[in-house]
Amino acid sequence: MTVTLAFLAVLIEAVLGYPDWLFRAIGHPVTWMGRLVHILDRTLNRVSMNDRERRAAGIMAILVLVVIAAGAALFLEYGLRRLPFGFAMTAILASSLIAQRSLFSHVQRVAQALEHDGVAGARQLVTHIVGRDTDALDEAGVARAAIESLAENFSDGVVAPVVWLTVGGLAGGAAYKAINTADSMIGHRTPRHQAFGFAAARLDDFVNLPASRLSGLLIVAGAAVTVGASPAAAWRTLRRDAARHRSPNAGYPEAAMAGALGLALAGSRVYGGVEIADATMGDGRRLATAADIRAALALYVRADAILIGIVGALAFCVTLLAP
Numbered sequence: 001m002t003v004t005l006a007f008l009a010v011l012i013e014a015v016l017g018y019p020d021w022l023f024r025a026i027g028h029p030v031t032w033m034g035r036l037v038h039i040l041d042r043t044l045n046r047v048s049m050n051d052r053e054r055r056a057a058g059i060m061a062i063l064v065l066v067v068i069a070a071g072a073a074l075f076l077e078y079g080l081r082r083l084p085f086g087f088a089m090t091a092i093l094a095s096s097l098i099a100q101r102s103l104f105s106h107v108q109r110v111a112q113a114l115e116h117d118g119v120a121g122a123r124q125l126v127t128h129i130v131g132r133d134t135d136a137l138d139e140a141g142v143a144r145a146a147i148e149s150l151a152e153n154f155s156d157g158v159v160a161p162v163v164w165l166t167v168g169g170l171a172g173g174a175a176y177k178a179i180n181t182a183d184s185m186i187g188h189r190t191p192r193h194q195a196f197g198f199a200a201a202r203l204d205d206f207v208n209l210p211a212s213r214l215s216g217l218l219i220v221a222g223a224a225v226t227v228g229a230s231p232a233a234a235w236r237t238l239r240r241d242a243a244r245h246r247s248p249n250a251g252y253p254e255a256a257m258a259g260a261l262g263l264a265l266a267g268s269r270v271y272g273g274v275e276i277a278d279a280t281m282g283d284g285r286r287l288a289t290a291a292d293i294r295a296a297l298a299l300y301v302r303a304d305a306i307l308i309g310i311v312g313a314l315a316f317c318v319t320l321l322a323p
Helices: 001-014 020-026 029-044 051-081 086-093 100-116 121-127 140-186 198-207 209-223 231-244 253-260 290-321
Strands: 269-271 272-277
Touching: 001 086, 001 100, 029 051, 029 100, 029 140, 029 269, 029 272, 051 086, 051 140, 051 198, 100 121, 100 140, 100 290, 121 140, 140 198, 140 209, 140 253, 140 269, 140 290, 198 209, 209 253, 209 290, 231 253, 253 290
Parallel strands: none
Antiparallel strands: 269 272
């Protein structure tokens, strides 16, 4: 049933997304988890602690977060089973953990801004989807940032939630989302979070291992059905460059995307005023444009459609084999 749940959830999110009116009314599961992370950070991460104590506090924080998120999801899933159409309602809840439509929309807006408003407007929009400093980015830098974010968030925001919904149902998806949210908020190498966020960062690396590899393969497959993209170059670049990325996961979708589009992505970037060295993914052009963002979006849509098809086929097979 978890495979069917994942299929229905990804299908619902692809068609409907998360309505803006609902977000304005009650927020979003990620914002709820974010508030809890903020409370735990403020309560447990005290300046008077040494690094060892902060690391222990960070482990406690991530345990509390995951137990609450997964526990609430289990409670809802169990309760909904008793209701008419309860499984469909569970799938609707699960769809909120996936971000296909919002990812497309955010990246598309960057392309539109580059085309119509210039670099300044696009630079402002790209800050919503990347964590790096954007003040000094030129047109090519903004375009590369948008494409890199699209590739990485395809893994983190789409493929990974679907994987963990398939493995663990609503509770598995909620637990993954809690870990990923914690990493995005406290998993940074800053003085405050270097030790406290260590557990969140390492756990996020671990839970994203399967999805990052799968997302790279999906991008290669998507390139095979995208005009102007090269599946051979995507596969070659993934195999050559992915493991050289400073992240154990981000390199796989980024390298595949770079190879497919003939670009050179990643490399050195600036975070909090500090330049962070990193390997370059791909050996193509650094001068990316709005047209390249459009090409990346076209590839993303096809890779995502292949993901939906695979999960749907799995759900069909499981249904046939069920006693």
